[in-house]
Amino acid sequence: MKIGELAKRSGLSAHTLRYYERIGLLPQADRDAAGRRDYDASVLAWIAFLGRLKATGMPIRDRLRYAALREQGAGTEPQRRALLERHRDRVRAQVAEQQACLLVLDTKIGAYAEAEQRMKDNDAQPNPN
Amino acid sequence: MKIGELAKRSGLSAHTLRYYERIGLLPQADRDAAGRRDYDASVLAWIAFLGRLKATGMPIRDRLRYAALREQGAGTEPQRRALLERHRDRVRAQVAEQQACLLVLDTKIGAYAEAEQRMKDNDAQPNPN
DNA sequence: GCTTGACTTGGAGTGCGCTCGAACCCGTAG
DNA sequence: CTACGGGTTCGAGCGCACTCCAAGTCAAGC
Numbered sequence: 001m002k003i004g005e006l007a008k009r010s011g012l013s014a015h016t017l018r019y020y021e022r023i024g025l026l027p028q029a030d031r032d033a034a035g036r037r038d039y040d041a042s043v044l045a046w047i048a049f050l051g052r053l054k055a056t057g058m059p060i061r062d063r064l065r066y067a068a069l070r071e072q073g074a075g076t077e078p079q080r081r082a083l084l085e086r087h088r089d090r091v092r093a094q095v096a097e098q099q100a101c102l103l104v105l106d107t108k109i110g111a112y113a114e115a116e117q118r119m120k121d122n123d124a125q126p127n128p129n
Numbered sequence: 130m131k132i133g134e135l136a137k138r139s140g141l142s143a144h145t146l147r148y149y150e151r152i153g154l155l156p157q158a159d160r161d162a163a164g165r166r167d168y169d170a171s172v173l174a175w176i177a178f179l180g181r182l183k184a185t186g187m188p189i190r191d192r193l194r195y196a197a198l199r200e201q202g203a204g205t206e207p208q209r210r211a212l213l214e215r216h217r218d219r220v221r222a223q224v225a226e227q228q229a230c231l232l233v234l235d236t237k238i239g240a241y242a243e244a245e246q247r248m249k250d251n252d253a254q255p256n257p258n
Numbered sequence: 259g260c261t262t263g264a265c266t267t268g269g270a271g272t273g274c275g276c277t278c279g280a281a282c283c284c285g286t287a288g
Numbered sequence: 289c290t291a292c293g294g295g296t297t298c299g300a301g302c303g304c305a306c307t308c309c310a311a312g313t314c315a316a317g318c
Contacts, residue, residue: 004294014295015277023275034284036295049237052230060274081241088234091227098224101181105217108178112210133264143265144307152305163314165265189304 001039003029010047023060025050025067046070056091130168132158139176152189154179154196175199185220 007014020026021037026046029037053063066083069076136143149155150166155176158166182192195212198205 002295013277016275018296019276034295036284049233052233054275056227056230056234077241077244081238081245084234084238084241088231088238091231091234095224095227095231098185098220098227101185102217102220102224104178104181105185105213105220109210109213109217112206112213115206116210131264142307145305147266148306163265165314183305 001041003037003039006039006043009044011051012047020050024064027071053087056087057094058087062087130170132166132168135168135172138173140180141176149179153193156200182216185216186223187216191216 001009003014003017007017010017012020017026021029026043029039029043032038050063050067053066058066062083066080069080069083130138132143132146135141136146139146141149146155147166150158155172158168158172161167179192179196182195187195191212195209198209198212
């Protein structure tokens with residue numbers, strides 16, 4: 001698979017894919033005879049997982065560290081697991097925080113809605129008596 | 130309340146508070162005779178709310194817009210409400226996505242844990258006949 | 259009167275995460 | 289043979305959100 005094809009399938013731009021490789025999030029891609037990147041389909045799963053780590057706010061340092069451990073391969077599983085476990089805890093806390101924020105948001109929106117309703121009521125009865 | 134005091138109470142640095150004022154997230158603070166910022170306690174609630182908007186990932190443009198509407202005061206409630214409602218929808222989607230990611234994370238961690246367990250079992254019975 | 263410490267401004271610097279442009283190379287279809 | 293639609297590298301630029309530094313002002317305590 002060429003980089004354009006991978007871009008389409010992964011939802012990232014070719015620029016971003018090269019950038020990810022440069023900084024070490026993606027492994028060095030194999031090249032065809034002409035020196036062009038030629039990807040194995042398996043990289044899609046890795047990109048998707050990276051996307052999840054990013055969507056949950058894992059800082060780039062940790063993503064780089066996880067990617068490096070993955071590159072190293074066998075023997076790094078305990079570190080990878082520890083990394084993911086710490087991240088999971090942070091994500092859980094984050095989700096809880098966001099849910100608390102949602103309540104606040106609901107309250108605020110409710111207050112605006114109420115105020116608006118009162119305005120309408122006033123318009124409906126311009127002369128109360 | 131002086132900026133140092135506000136920094137302590139709000140959890141933001143004095144640098145950040147001045148920065149927020151500069152870009153328009155915080156209203157221009159009143160000044161004392163010597164030209165120093167002298168805050169009203171009410172700004173704490175606003176800072177806390179801004180923090181929630183930020184924690185839920187509202188982009189700075191929208192936070193600036195909301196702050197500007199708030200500055201303008203009366204008459205801008207419908208726009209503020211619309212802004213918050215759009216944001217609430219995005220946050221809900223975000224929370225759902227993060228929860229889905231948590232499941233993936235759990236699965237992955239579980240797989241690492243299992244692999245580790247198998248390793249230990251092997252160590253415990255080095256000669257399984 | 260002098261030191262200390264909190265404040266002031268303006269502007270530079272930082273880290274993240276892309277995003278884009280320039281200039282070039284290469285294989286294939288017409 | 290040439291035009292095109294890919295690909296390549298390198299490096300600059302950008303938007304966010306601070307963060308910090310330098311150089312100065314000012315009020316209060318010793």
